[in-house]
Amino acid sequence: MDILPRFPCFEEDEIGKYFNLFYEQELSKTTNETLADIADFVVPMVLAICSLTSRNNSFEKVAALSEALQSDALRHAERILQHASIQSLQCLLLVIQLALLLPNTANLWHSTGEAMRIAVCLGLHHEPDDRIRRDHKLCEERRKLFWVVYQLDRIVSISAGCPVALSDEHITTQLPYGGGSPFHGDTDSNHSGNIQSVTQERFLMRTHACILQSEIHATQFFDQSLPDYVKDHADWTNKTNEAVQRLANEATPGSLTDPWLISAPYQCRVLLHRPCSRNIVVSDESLLAVVTAATNLIALDMNVAKAGGLVMAFEIGNRDFQAGMVLLYALRNHPAKLEEASLTVTAERALSDLVHLFNLLSSRWPPLADTAAYINELVDTNLRNPVGHSGSAYDMNVLEELDCLVTQRRIHSIRHRNVVLPQQKKSAAAATQPKDSGQQMGEGLFEDENWWRDFINDDLMRHGVQFLSSRTREFNIRPTQDKIFPI
Numbered sequence: 001m002d003i004l005p006r007f008p009c010f011e012e013d014e015i016g017k018y019f020n021l022f023y024e025q026e027l028s029k030t031t032n033e034t035l036a037d038i039a040d041f042v043v044p045m046v047l048a049i050c051s052l053t054s055r056n057n058s059f060e061k062v063a064a065l066s067e068a069l070q071s072d073a074l075r076h077a078e079r080i081l082q083h084a085s086i087q088s089l090q091c092l093l094l095v096i097q098l099a100l101l102l103p104n105t106a107n108l109w110h111s112t113g114e115a116m117r118i119a120v121c122l123g124l125h126h127e128p129d130d131r132i133r134r135d136h137k138l139c140e141e142r143r144k145l146f147w148v149v150y151q152l153d154r155i156v157s158i159s160a161g162c163p164v165a166l167s168d169e170h171i172t173t174q175l176p177y178g179g180g181s182p183f184h185g186d187t188d189s190n191h192s193g194n195i196q197s198v199t200q201e202r203f204l205m206r207t208h209a210c211i212l213q214s215e216i217h218a219t220q221f222f223d224q225s226l227p228d229y230v231k232d233h234a235d236w237t238n239k240t241n242e243a244v245q246r247l248a249n250e251a252t253p254g255s256l257t258d259p260w261l262i263s264a265p266y267q268c269r270v271l272l273h274r275p276c277s278r279n280i281v282v283s284d285e286s287l288l289a290v291v292t293a294a295t296n297l298i299a300l301d302m303n304v305a306k307a308g309g310l311v312m313a314f315e316i317g318n319r320d321f322q323a324g325m326v327l328l329y330a331l332r333n334h335p336a337k338l339e340e341a342s343l344t345v346t347a348e349r350a351l352s353d354l355v356h357l358f359n360l361l362s363s364r365w366p367p368l369a370d371t372a373a374y375i376n377e378l379v380d381t382n383l384r385n386p387v388g389h390s391g392s393a394y395d396m397n398v399l400e401e402l403d404c405l406v407t408q409r410r411i412h413s414i415r416h417r418n419v420v421l422p423q424q425k426k427s428a429a430a431a432t433q434p435k436d437s438g439q440q441m442g443e444g445l446f447e448d449e450n451w452w453r454d455f456i457n458d459d460l461m462r463h464g465v466q467f468l469s470s471r472t473r474e475f476n477i478r479p480t481q482d483k484i485f486p487i
Helices: 013-021 033-051 059-074 077-082 084-099 108-121 136-160 196-223 233-250 259-273 284-307 313-333 337-342 344-361 367-386 393-407 449-462 466-474
Strands: 477-479 484-486
Touching: 013 033, 013 233, 033 059, 033 077, 059 084, 077 084, 077 344, 084 136, 084 284, 084 313, 108 136, 136 196, 136 313, 196 233, 233 259, 259 284, 259 313, 259 484, 284 337, 284 344, 313 337, 313 344, 313 367, 313 393, 337 344, 344 367, 367 393, 367 466
Parallel strands: none
Antiparallel strands: 477 484
16 A cells, blocks of 8 residues: 555554544444544544645645645544554654645644654664564564654754754664664664565665765754764765765666655755855855755756645755755855856756745745745845945845855844834735635635546546545545535
């Protein structure tokens, strides 16, 4: 079953059991109310996530459907999430996965931090004792679940420039599928070489990519000590760059084509070569490397957004904003170097594409429309005030903020410093910004029977959500004003 393959927090038979319980096929066989509550939470959340694979032109309706399903699931959240358990962790991971796609549905940094705290409480961050290790299936499930939590925590924290919930030095859990220890290179001698599918191989590659990003993130922005095997920061940068290149070679399009894996090396290079608190003045080589990586990252994410489906708007919005700020910083402070390398036009075009990308993604995450307007403001302010030119106090504050965004100095935004903002006309992007799809779509949202029939029978089935499609065919799902209930 190909349900939620990116972050596999449930086994196939487990999901099947919850669906059967939800649709009352096995109601007479169980007296476990907790299990029934979990099913009432899991099934709507899985449907909410799978609904977003739709490439229906009316994404506003698709998002509203997904949020309505989540709202139905959250009615059971208090009973499920009040205690730390494997089941409560799995349910929280579904909330996080949906929020990566529709960021307005949850506070992601808080949620991933809470998920990691539950994982630590359950001891998932450490290799299990001999008693559990003898049960290979249970051991593998614990390992896989922890590394799903790890991936989600790193994706959220690193893209947003925030501290991670648990540093790598505290983790001893080996990778599933015989992957061994990712930090020491030793394999699981009892179960080595267990990779049996492309999905498993992708999972391990994504985990290794997150580990590499985690090291760069901690070293560059949070003063983590350099490893003992490197001489200095320059030596560490060179060795890390080699590791990034190996990752890029492994992620080359082919049988394992995965847009996220292809984008991961670009994000690594942006983190590695950009100005940061540890290395504010970068070398010419690093400057050109980060500009190239940033333009490639934005171009790739634009293609992902245009393709539709499961687009992780939170990650793309945050990491591409950082990439755009680095491009603007380079154009402002090092124009001659970029011109000499024939990168000026490429960087300017990437900034224009970034604005278009954010306006495109604003249907999934409305604040990105304001972010697009803010980027335009930065670009215009930079053009009005070349280096050495003294403009208005407001313009100088805007450019100071750009410098701080790139070098990661810890200051508040000018919007928190009592700076009077000039009156501006509402941008076209803001004027057409979609409303909160889950709460303000109004009555009659799902009354269009043709749209509903196309969405269930054609759109989802055509794009491969076979499990979801079979369930919706087998059990009629009736749309209502504000919730979607199975009947």
